[in-house]
Amino acid sequence: GDPLPSIRGLAQDLKISVITTMKAYEELSAEGLVTASKGKGYYVNAQDERMLKEQHMRQLEKNLSDAIYSARIAGIGLEEMEQTLEMLWRMDEE
CATH class of the missing domain: 1.10.287 (Helix Hairpins)
Structure with missing residues (x-):
């Protein structure tokens, strides 16, 4: 799937904390919407x-x-x- 912005980059763009951004990405991952790839970032999952x-x-x-x-x-x-x-x-x- 498509890559999501880096956690730090998105936090900076939105002017929010890195921790808040990380929690949001983790929630998306828990819901099966994105997948984390170690060292590469998060990617959007294809939706069935x-x-x-x-x-x-x-x-x-x-x-x-x-x-x-x-x-x-x-x-x-x-x-x-x-x-x-x-x-x-x-x-x-x-």
Whole structure:
């Protein structure tokens, strides 16, 4: 994959600490988005469909959680939410 900027270089460009940049790269590596190559730096991993689907699901769960919170504040129940979701789903199919 494509190389990421060096940790020191990115930290300098963003005017943040090297430790913060290193932690961010380590988190990306833990999530499987990048790979560290000893002495060469970090490289972006090719994303497979499974990983992309998982990322979309996480975003969908967050969006639905926000919608549920808003619905509860407005006094909208589960049945009405289901009807709305089904209506929107069908509208998008057309």
